[in-house]
Amino acid sequence: MNHPNIRELQKKAIEIRKDILKMLTLAGSGHTGGSLSIVEILVALYYHALKNDPNNPKWKERDYFLLSKGHGCPALYAVLAEKGYFNREDLWKLRKLGSMLQGHPQLGLPGIEISSGSLGQGLSIANGIALAARLDKSDIRVYCLLGDGETNEGQVWEAAMTAAHYKLDNVCAIIDFNKLQIDGFCCDVKDMGAYFDKWKNFGWETIETDGHDIKKLMNAFDKAKTIKGMPAVIIAHTIKGKGVSFVENKVEWHGIAPKKEEYERAMKELDEALGKI
Numbered sequence: 001m002n003h004p005n006i007r008e009l010q011k012k013a014i015e016i017r018k019d020i021l022k023m024l025t026l027a028g029s030g031h032t033g034g035s036l037s038i039v040e041i042l043v044a045l046y047y048h049a050l051k052n053d054p055n056n057p058k059w060k061e062r063d064y065f066l067l068s069k070g071h072g073c074p075a076l077y078a079v080l081a082e083k084g085y086f087n088r089e090d091l092w093k094l095r096k097l098g099s100m101l102q103g104h105p106q107l108g109l110p111g112i113e114i115s116s117g118s119l120g121q122g123l124s125i126a127n128g129i130a131l132a133a134r135l136d137k138s139d140i141r142v143y144c145l146l147g148d149g150e151t152n153e154g155q156v157w158e159a160a161m162t163a164a165h166y167k168l169d170n171v172c173a174i175i176d177f178n179k180l181q182i183d184g185f186c187c188d189v190k191d192m193g194a195y196f197d198k199w200k201n202f203g204w205e206t207i208e209t210d211g212h213d214i215k216k217l218m219n220a221f222d223k224a225k226t227i228k229g230m231p232a233v234i235i236a237h238t239i240k241g242k243g244v245s246f247v248e249n250k251v252e253w254h255g256i257a258p259k260k261e262e263y264e265r266a267m268k269e270l271d272e273a274l275g276k277i
């Protein structure tokens with residue numbers, strides 16, 4: 001596949017951050033930190049790794065993307081709108097009554113494959129889709145994005161064992177490894193110890209990468225496609241709140257939206273960053 005221009009994609013990532021902040025500011029609530037941390041992961045997926053067709057969201061040969069950390073959906077909505085899955089104007093109705101763009105993803109919005117938000121469930125669903133694809137002799141792949149805090153959930157590890165047991169090499173998990181969760185650092189809330197070794201010992205190929213470097217993410221997705229006989233997990237080092245200085249690495253920005261003046265400061269920073277690319 002031809003690599004799209006990385007510089008263009010880096011710009012796109014910043015434009016998506018701007019959309020996320022506008023959506024959240026207009027909504028007056030939502031998850032800022034964990035949306036901003038996954039932008040490059042989604043860009044690398046939707047502009048490189050994922051077989052998808054915005055004009056035909058239910059295309060039988062599409063790859064699946066499941067946002068298991070559903071609270072990060074403003075980022076997914078912004079990418080889906082940019083790809084043309086639905087009207088960009090819908091973004092500004094985030095969390096409004098009657099809008100399809102709720103605070104957590106729900107089925108019915110084009111491009112959304114599962115309702116999510118109750119953490120810990122996405123990987124189990126990914127396994128089901130992957131097993132069905134095997135029965136259908138289909139070569140589609142299933143991508144599932146989880147938060148690192150989310151992997152405190154026991155169901156994640158049941159799913160990890162299942163994927164390894166059935167040698168689901170059509171499953172690719174991605175961990176948004178931003179080291180923070182809802183009310184503190186992951187290592188303080190519940191330390192997961194030797195995180196990489198855990199995945200390895202559960203039978204997964206582990207690929208470590210910089211979760212804000214689009215080129216490296218593309219390479220990681222390419223590598224994951226070559227792994228046979230076992231599932232692969234991409235552990236992507238990220239910064240919660242990435243791109244906005246006063247939001248980065250601040251736990252208090254987990255579940256709040258910017259106020260008007262914070263929005264304006266953030267836009268200024270992002271416009272400056274855009275100018276430097």
Ligand SMILES: Cc1ncc(C[n+]2csc(CCOP(=O)(O)OP(=O)(O)O)c2C)c(N)n1
Binds near residue numbers: 146176254
């Ligand atoms: C089953 C379940 N338990 C608790 C929550 C509340 N909750 C929402 S976000 C969150 C933290 C998740 O941390 P992480 O996956 O690291 O998300 P990120 O820091 O990337 O936003 C929690 C505990 C939930 N949504 N679902």
